[in-house]
Amino acid sequence: MKSKRIPLAALTTAVLSFSGLAEANNLNIGLAAEPSSIDPHYHNLGPNNALSRHVFSGLIRQDEKQRLLPGLATSWKALDETTWEFKLREGVKFHDGSAFTANDFVYTACRVPNVANSPSSFALFTKGIDTIEVKDDHTLVIRTPKPYPLLPTDLSMLMVISAKTNGITQPLTYDGKGCGITAWPKTPDFNSGKIANGTGPFKLKSFKKGDSLVLERNDGYWGDKPEWSQVTMKPISSAASRVAALLSGDVDFIDNPPTQDLPKLQKNKDLGVSDGLSNRVIYLHMDQFGPSTPGVKGTGKPAEKYVGEGPCAEGKCEKNPLLDKRVRQALSMAIHRDAIVKKVMGGNAVAAGELLPQGFFGTNPGAKPEAYDPKKAKQLLADAGYPNGFELTLGTPNDRYINDSKVAQAIAQMFTRIGVKTKVDAMTKSVFFKTRNKYEFSIYLAGWGAGTGEMSSPLRALVASRDKERGLGGTNRGRYSNTAIDDTVLNALATVDDSKREGLLQKASQEAMSDYAILPLHFEVTSWAHRSGLNYKARADQYTLAYDIKSAN
Numbered sequence: 425m426k427s428k429r430i431p432l433a434a435l436t437t438a439v440l441s442f443s444g445l446a447e448a449n450n451l452n453i454g455l456a457a458e459p460s461s462i463d464p465h466y467h468n469l470g471p472n473n474a475l476s477r478h479v480f481s482g483l484i485r486q487d488e489k490q491r492l493l494p495g496l497a498t499s500w501k502a503l504d505e506t507t508w509e510f511k512l513r514e515g516v517k518f519h520d521g522s523a524f525t526a527n528d529f530v531y532t533a534c535r536v537p538n539v540a541n542s543p544s545s546f547a548l549f550t551k552g553i554d555t556i557e558v559k560d561d562h563t564l565v566i567r568t569p570k571p572y573p574l575l576p577t578d579l580s581m582l583m584v585i586s587a588k589t590n591g592i593t594q595p596l597t598y599d600g601k602g603c604g605i606t607a608w609p610k611t612p613d614f615n616s617g618k619i620a621n622g623t624g625p626f627k628l629k630s631f632k633k634g635d636s637l638v639l640e641r642n643d644g645y646w647g648d649k650p651e652w653s654q655v656t657m658k659p660i661s662s663a664a665s666r667v668a669a670l671l672s673g674d675v676d677f678i679d680n681p682p683t684q685d686l687p688k689l690q691k692n693k694d695l696g697v698s699d700g701l702s703n704r705v706i707y708l709h710m711d712q713f714g715p716s717t718p719g720v721k722g723t724g725k726p727a728e729k730y731v732g733e734g735p736c737a738e739g740k741c742e743k744n745p746l747l748d749k750r751v752r753q754a755l756s757m758a759i760h761r762d763a764i765v766k767k768v769m770g771g772n773a774v775a776a777g778e779l780l781p782q783g784f785f786g787t788n789p790g791a792k793p794e795a796y797d798p799k800k801a802k803q804l805l806a807d808a809g810y811p812n813g814f815e816l817t818l819g820t821p822n823d824r825y826i827n828d829s830k831v832a833q834a835i836a837q838m839f840t841r842i843g844v845k846t847k848v849d850a851m852t853k854s855v856f857f858k859t860r861n862k863y864e865f866s867i868y869l870a871g872w873g874a875g876t877g878e879m880s881s882p883l884r885a886l887v888a889s890r891d892k893e894r895g896l897g898g899t900n901r902g903r904y905s906n907t908a909i910d911d912t913v914l915n916a917l918a919t920v921d922d923s924k925r926e927g928l929l930q931k932a933s934q935e936a937m938s939d940y941a942i943l944p945l946h947f948e949v950t951s952w953a954h955r956s957g958l959n960y961k962a963r964a965d966q967y968t969l970a971y972d973i974k975s976a977n
Contacts, residue, residue, distance in 0.1 A: 462614040496584060680951065872886055958974070
């Protein structure tokens, strides 16, 4: 990770501009992707997770390299292979002045699996918990049904909400089945600010969807006080408009400046750019569920009847060629990943051969991206019974990931060259996720950031069979299923020895890649641009955190 900063004394106007900013002590941020909710448990999505850390706190925090740090818990230790003790920070207050206690964490753990209509549940982070015992107001004992070394890492993904704010005053117990509560807080009540009562560094002042989100500093915060008394986050989905807003002074800081503008931004004396390799993989998910699929033409009617969710239940879909590994491999070989990195991403990405960059825990050393080989791809299609190819629709958001729709267009052209005539169906992220969750894509482009910073995160969310009870496959909307990989992942999650656990994750990753369960494309290099005189440490998780934005004074 590196940061390029321009001295404040470059121009008098820059000095005056920044002095005004510091004097006002307000910060304006332009966001490429607007959070969909203030509810910290509604949607396991990067922009939502970043926002929740401003208003709420977790027992454990992660730094910019995803190393674990104390949060609401000052310390934690394993008492034995299945028992953990967490000592909680004393004197912490929620925004309304009420005291934080162990009961609030129990309430949080109970609520997570009970969030209505969650597009991507946080329940995978509570599935490893068997029981929670409250020894006293500031001591938790958490037991797991089997050894689970990733428990502290999982808990770093859970933001704690107030039990009292939601009408719960009695002591709670967690027995793996819940807390005996039937009525749960509703997501709209978080968005309105009614129950957005956290222990985080900022308080929610207002949230106007599509317009702005305003935060006020929490002067009673238990940690280091943010520099900014007020932060206004503005959703600016257009990359050109974000840059224009920065140049005009309407905002002081933006995320995801367009890759083609980075050279001129880096040369601008009034600006600074921070960037670094993220853990976010951009990938293609393929429908591997039933005999038919909704976005394919030219394959004929399936021999079997479709049974399951989605539009194919009506019997109007054609045969699903993506069930054949040879077809999946052909599509992978048709993709010129290096060309996408160079021409579409402007060099600000790294071609992917797995679901995490080299060096992260659980990756296979030396794993390389699939080699571009259109000739072999055509032969694989012919071997699979599609010598003339077929037609395919590729779904993608056009405002969620860096150059997402442009990447999809490039891939569509590459698929078309091997005989798979492909059109792109691009849409706003809100429409995209709803469509994806209804299984209306045969193939789609999306991204995944490993919140835990190791290989079990993408494997159990994207590759493992959908199994709510075991906390697997929460975002596996391609519905790929391989019980051998499931077993290996679950075995890894229960293995305390780091070297053995890493070996199991490496095995599961290699099996998923060799079966073309999912097609990794590239890892994003994330950039932030800002006024001269501001500093920001690039984060592997891509989060834009206002409290980590510092002035150079």
